[in-house]
Each structure stands twice: as structure tokens, then as C-alpha cells.
Amino acid sequence: MTDSRKTKAQLIEELSDLRQQNMLLREALPKQQALEHNLRKEHHVLQAVFNETSHAIFVKDLDGRMIVVNDAFVDFLGRPREEIIGSTVPDLFPPETASRLQSDDRRVLESQASQTVEPIPTEGEDRTYLTARAIYHDRMGRPAGIIGIARDITERKRAEETLRESEERFRGIFQHSNDAILLIDPAKDEILDANPVAQEMLDYTRDELLSLGISDIHPDEMPLFQAFARTIIKHGHGWTDELTCLTKYGERVPSEISASVVEVNGQTSMIALVRDITERKRAEAALRASEQRFRNLVEQAADAFFVIGEHGQFIDVNKRACESLGYTRDELLDMSIFGISIHSELENIDAIWDQLEPDTPAMSEGVHRRKDGKTFPVEVRVGLIELEEDDRCLFALARDITERKEAEKRIRREAARADALARVAARLNTKLELDAVLKAVCEETANALDVSAVSVLLCNEGGSVLMLAATWGLPSSYRAEYVPTPRSFYESFAEQQGPLIVVPDLQAVRDLPNAELYARHDIHSVAATSMIRDNQLIGTLNVYTVGVHRTFSADERVLLTGLADQVAQAIENARLYEQAQQLAVMAERNRLARELHDSVTHGLYGVTMYAEASARLLNKGHSELAVEHLQEIRGTAQEALQEMRLLIFELRPPVLERAGLVVALQTRLEAVEERAGIEAKFSVEGDVALPAEIEAGLYRIAQEALNNALKHSQLDRVRLHLQLSEPAIALEIEDNGIGFDVAAAKVGGGMGLRNMTERAAEMGGDLTIDSRPGEGTHVKVEVHR
Numbered sequence: 001m002t003d004s005r006k007t008k009a010q011l012i013e014e015l016s017d018l019r020q021q022n023m024l025l026r027e028a029l030p031k032q033q034a035l036e037h038n039l040r041k042e043h044h045v046l047q048a049v050f051n052e053t054s055h056a057i058f059v060k061d062l063d064g065r066m067i068v069v070n071d072a073f074v075d076f077l078g079r080p081r082e083e084i085i086g087s088t089v090p091d092l093f094p095p096e097t098a099s100r101l102q103s104d105d106r107r108v109l110e111s112q113a114s115q116t117v118e119p120i121p122t123e124g125e126d127r128t129y130l131t132a133r134a135i136y137h138d139r140m141g142r143p144a145g146i147i148g149i150a151r152d153i154t155e156r157k158r159a160e161e162t163l164r165e166s167e168e169r170f171r172g173i174f175q176h177s178n179d180a181i182l183l184i185d186p187a188k189d190e191i192l193d194a195n196p197v198a199q200e201m202l203d204y205t206r207d208e209l210l211s212l213g214i215s216d217i218h219p220d221e222m223p224l225f226q227a228f229a230r231t232i233i234k235h236g237h238g239w240t241d242e243l244t245c246l247t248k249y250g251e252r253v254p255s256e257i258s259a260s261v262v263e264v265n266g267q268t269s270m271i272a273l274v275r276d277i278t279e280r281k282r283a284e285a286a287l288r289a290s291e292q293r294f295r296n297l298v299e300q301a302a303d304a305f306f307v308i309g310e311h312g313q314f315i316d317v318n319k320r321a322c323e324s325l326g327y328t329r330d331e332l333l334d335m336s337i338f339g340i341s342i343h344s345e346l347e348n349i350d351a352i353w354d355q356l357e358p359d360t361p362a363m364s365e366g367v368h369r370r371k372d373g374k375t376f377p378v379e380v381r382v383g384l385i386e387l388e389e390d391d392r393c394l395f396a397l398a399r400d401i402t403e404r405k406e407a408e409k410r411i412r413r414e415a416a417r418a419d420a421l422a423r424v425a426a427r428l429n430t431k432l433e434l435d436a437v438l439k440a441v442c443e444e445t446a447n448a449l450d451v452s453a454v455s456v457l458l459c460n461e462g463g464s465v466l467m468l469a470a471t472w473g474l475p476s477s478y479r480a481e482y483v484p485t486p487r488s489f490y491e492s493f494a495e496q497q498g499p500l501i502v503v504p505d506l507q508a509v510r511d512l513p514n515a516e517l518y519a520r521h522d523i524h525s526v527a528a529t530s531m532i533r534d535n536q537l538i539g540t541l542n543v544y545t546v547g548v549h550r551t552f553s554a555d556e557r558v559l560l561t562g563l564a565d566q567v568a569q570a571i572e573n574a575r576l577y578e579q580a581q582q583l584a585v586m587a588e589r590n591r592l593a594r595e596l597h598d599s600v601t602h603g604l605y606g607v608t609m610y611a612e613a614s615a616r617l618l619n620k621g622h623s624e625l626a627v628e629h630l631q632e633i634r635g636t637a638q639e640a641l642q643e644m645r646l647l648i649f650e651l652r653p654p655v656l657e658r659a660g661l662v663v664a665l666q667t668r669l670e671a672v673e674e675r676a677g678i679e680a681k682f683s684v685e686g687d688v689a690l691p692a693e694i695e696a697g698l699y700r701i702a703q704e705a706l707n708n709a710l711k712h713s714q715l716d717r718v719r720l721h722l723q724l725s726e727p728a729i730a731l732e733i734e735d736n737g738i739g740f741d742v743a744a745a746k747v748g749g750g751m752g753l754r755n756m757t758e759r760a761a762e763m764g765g766d767l768t769i770d771s772r773p774g775e776g777t778h779v780k781v782e783v784h785r
Helices: 008-052 071-077 095-111 154-176 196-202 206-210 222-235 278-300 319-325 329-333 349-355 402-429 434-449 476-481 487-497 515-520 554-619 623-650 654-659 661-673 692-713 742-748 752-762
Strands: 056-061 066-069 113-121 126-137 143-152 180-185 190-194 237-246 252-264 267-276 304-308 314-317 362-369 375-388 391-400 453-459 465-472 500-503 523-533 536-546 679-686 717-724 728-735 765-771 777-784
Touching: 008 071, 056 071, 095 126, 095 143, 126 154, 180 196, 180 252, 190 206, 196 206, 196 237, 196 267, 222 237, 222 252, 222 267, 252 278, 278 319, 304 319, 314 329, 319 329, 319 362, 319 391, 375 402, 434 453, 434 465, 434 536, 434 554, 465 476, 465 487, 465 536, 487 500, 500 554, 523 554, 536 554, 654 661, 661 679, 661 692, 661 717, 692 717, 692 728, 692 752, 692 777, 742 765, 752 765, 752 777
Parallel strands: 679 717
Antiparallel strands: 056 066, 056 143, 113 126, 126 143, 180 190, 180 267, 237 252, 252 267, 304 314, 304 391, 362 375, 375 391, 453 465, 453 536, 500 523, 523 536, 717 728, 728 777, 765 777
């Protein structure tokens, strides 16, 4: 029907419908606008979710071309979005990966949905993704393509692998641990699992243990165990060594238990490591017993014992340490080594730490100071103790060596005294003349006693006075001014003090002989000791101090007494030597008289007889026979001249005293042997000064050997060699004469060999004679120094 055919009523009705529809449209418009607004809002939200999610989202059409991808997918591929859109899987992934992804897409199209775990190589490493795929449809409900979401589960897979490996390790530890391991539920009093060591330790099988409760293992200690379990549940882990496990056969096993909280099937449980500490307990008991024994030994030790920290502080001390130092134990533990040690290596504590090594103690001596300030010497043995890493200390044993030091002092004093006496004896044994003996006595006494002056007084022949015989440390005028001391005055002091008299102050002695002389020379103190031989006083040995007073110690008095005894013996020896010298002079005179009578006198008598006979023959004209007698006179005169020369050189030639042994021997060879036409050679080796008595003895032996050779050997060559070097002096005389039988000569010969042997013995030497008939003679004398 056209509009022109419509009736008015129809038009009015249609107009009314239009008004109504218009009204309805006006009413629906805000709702439509609101709906569109919400749709736009939801679209923005979905777009934000689509792009902001960390999961890669992609949409493909049925041909496999990418039509939509989010930002995460773009980041995942690392390509521009424009390059991705419209591309297929083979365009975006390596062939092997693309083939696998296409196969997954086909399965989705066939089964409508799929979820796969796919390893996908990325730059630098392979990543694992969990991908969910689904078909999306168009408005007509027909499949339009595939939509997928890929989530990176690489870290989760790694964590799962780590967990699996951890579980395997735990199972290995659980099965092969050296300690018993129990998985328990303390709330239910159940044992959930037990490893083989737990089974062996408790003597149960695994099934038997799983059928028991915790209370069966700790029947008497459940309150303690429950308190332990509460601590573990609260803190997650803990440890105790207070529990004892009961075995299947009733044996109690002391145990150390460490436990941690674990979740098993959603339930809170505990895993407990149980260690059998039976041996440790025994070792600890043995250690405590050992420590107690050690403590008892330390406390009862005669030496002071200290344990010293790194900075010298005392960590422990024993009873002896307290007693020796006069401190209580608490007082010492508040002190350090620096509070007691004087002049000890312990004072340099840092150096000790650097130098000491374990098991290598060091010894030293020092001085300790007591609480009252007194000191005493100690011998300290210091060692290093290393307990643990960076935990070390020193132990020191200190022994009071006061008695040892005193003994050492006494020994040193005795040694010094013995040494002084030995020196004096050695010097006196080499001195035979009285003046030399007295001079040596004074010098050695002064050195031994460290005094200013020494004198020796000797009794006169009548024994009434003491005469000054020798001095040391006093001027020559002292001897000239000294007045002999009456023996009675000396003996009056000896009656009061004994054979050793000490006067600390001479100025205090009344009527003292030579008092003015002592004052003039500032002599203050004197110690005089008697020199006695055969119970007779022969004199006194006196030591003086100048300018100071001195009382002389007991050791000094003993030394002075010993010196006086040696001096008395030496004086007697010197006097005997003088007597022997006088007797020797007389014997030598008698021998020379016999020699002159037996040799020279007879020779001169023969010369006289031949001279008279020659005169008679000449008067009678028998000149030829007279000439023969004159030749006999010449020979006899030469022999007498030789005998006279020998006798002269048997006396001590002045050259020996003036120039010494070497010049004297050379002079003898020139004056006797060379004048007799004998080839004489003399050599000297070394340059050592000899005492006069040694020179004289060697000269007499050489003289005897040369005289014997000249008289009996028919020699034409002689050699002398003198060795003047340590340790022995040697003189050799060798000739090329006819020689002799030494053994026979010693038995039936004259005095020559005996005299040489005796002279060598007097010098402390040895004489050897080597000779054979027809082979010459070699004489050697050695004097050991």
C-alpha cells in the first residue's frame, strides 16, 4: 500500500508507532552508549592483558600464518612484529623445531585442543615451554585457526630436576650414611622410615622399626624427647646429646641426635640423625680421667706450672706456682708473665710465639719476683700447645734453681781456687831459685785474690824474727824501710785467730810494728797465713788492701791457706835446690880435678919427659931420634890442649847465659870440633824461648854426646839439629863415627850415658840413642812443654 492510499487513521497510527519507537530509541541510546563504552573498556583491558602478560600468545589462520601476536611473543622470537605477521612456522623456526610445531598444530585441528611441553632453541641456550593450543571459530561457528599460549617453564624444569637429583642424593645419604637416620612423626609417636645403620644400631629390621613407636626407643626419656621435638618444630632444626636409645635386646646406647623439620604427605614430620657416641663417651671418660691424673701430677709437681695465653696472661697455674711466688691462684690468674718475670726470654712473648713449634720446647733461665718483692733464679721450659686452629697457648715449667746456682757458684769458686793453685804450682815447679820462687808467689797470689799488695816474710836462721823476703805492688822504698817483725808479736795474734790472721783495720792495732810504714803507704787491711813445714813456722804469706778496708771471704781465706801451703813447699824445694847446686858444684870441682889429674896432668908429664929426653939426645948428636921425640911432644901437647878445651866447655860457658843455647852450641862447634878438623853442621827450626834450666840441660847433653864422639868415635863429620817449636823441644846429635853397642855400653860403660839420661829426666824429657858398630851414632832428646 502506498502512502497516498493510506487513510488518515493509518497515518496517525504509523505516526504514533514512530513516536513510540523514537521514544524507545531515545531510551535505549544511553544503554547502547554505555554498552559500547564498556566494550571499549573491556577491549582495552584485554589488549593490555594480551600485551602485558609474560606468556607468549599467538593466533594463526588455518594455513598456519601468524595473524596476531602479543609483545611477549615478539620478545620471545626477537624479531620485528611486521616480520612475524603473515609468516609461518617454517619461516620463524629451525626445520626440526618447525616440523615438531606443525605436527602439534595438526593434532590440535584434529582433537580440538592440545597442551604440549616443547623444548625450543633460543639464542644462547635451549628453553622449555608449556604450550596450550585451541581452535578458534568464526561467527558462523566454523574453525578459523589456532590460538596458543606458551609459558616458559625452563626454571621449573630445572628445579624439578634439581629436586629429583636432591631426592636421589638424599636417598643415597639415607641408605649409606654412617649415622642412623629415622623419619618420625613425634605427634603420632610413629617411626615412618629407618635406614640400614639405624636397623643395625637398634638390632631391629626395618619392618620391626616401622611397627614401633618412638616411645619404644626412648622408654624412660619421652618427656625429654618431647621437649626436644617441640624445640625442633618451633625452630626447624636442633641438636641434643642427652638421649639414650634402647636396642631390641635392652642395651642402652648413648646417642647424639640432630633433627630437622620435613613435610611428608602434607604432614609435619622430623628427620633425625642419631649417632652412637658410646666410644666418644668412653674417650671422654678416659680423657677426664687422664685430665684428672694430669691435674694431680701438675698439682703435685715440684716445678711451678703455668699455662699462658697469647698476650702473656695466665690461664692456669698449679699449687707449686702459687707457693713459689706467694700469690693465691685467683691472684695469679688476674696477672700475666710480665708481673713475675725478670731477665727472662718469656718477657719477649711475641718472639716466643714466632719461634716455638709444637713438640719442640725451649729452655731458658731467668729470674722470678715473689709477691714480697724478693727474687730467685729459675730454669724455664716453654712449649707450644695447639688446641684447634687459631687456638693455642704456651705451657711453662719453672724450676727454682737457687740451690743449683749456689752450687755452681761454689763449684766456680772451687774451680777458680784450684786453677789459681794449679797456676801457682805450675809456676813454682819451674822456679828453683828462691828469689824467683818468691817473686812468682807474690804475683800469682795478687792475681788470685785481687789484692793491692803481697809480701812474703821468712824466719831468720835463729827463728826470732820475720824478715821481708819479697813484695808485689809496693814501691822499692817499702823494703828498705821495713823493720823485721818479732815472731812473738805474730804468734800472739795466731793464738787468738789461728794460723790465718785477718786484721780489717791495721790502724786499730796497738803497738803494731811498721805502723807508720803502713800508714804512709795507705795500707788498711791485711790477711796473713802461716807457712809451715815439718811443724815448723818458716814464714808468712801476707796480702794487703790499699785505700780500702776488707775482711776477706771464707773462700778467699781457704785459697790463701792453700797458697801458703804450696809456697812453703816451694820454698823448701828452692832451699833444697840451692843445697843440691852447692853439692853439684863441689862434685863438679872434684870431677874436674880428677879429669885434670888423669888426662891433662899425665899429658903434660909426658911432654916434660919427652922434652928432657930430646935435650939429652941433641947433646949427644942423635938429632934424628930427638926429632921423633919432638913429634911425640907435639902430639901429646895437642891431646892435652884438646882435653883442656873440653874441660873448659864442660863448665857453664858465659856465652850460654849471655846469648842463649843456639849461640852456645855454635860456639862449642867452632871452638872444639872445627879446630879438631871435624866437619860440623848446625841447623835450627822454630823460635821458642826456653827457660834457663832447659837450655842448660840441653847444652849439657849435647856437650856429653860431642865429648864422647870426639874421644871414642873417630868421626870426621857431625850434625846438630835443634827444633824450637810446640809441642816438644827436640835436640839431635848425629855423627859418622865407628859407633858402638848401646846395650853393652849401658851395662859396662862409663857415666856419660847415665848423665845424659838423668839430665833428660830432670827436664821431663826423653832420651833415645841409636848406634851400631861401624854405623855412626844418633842421639835425640825431646822435652815436652
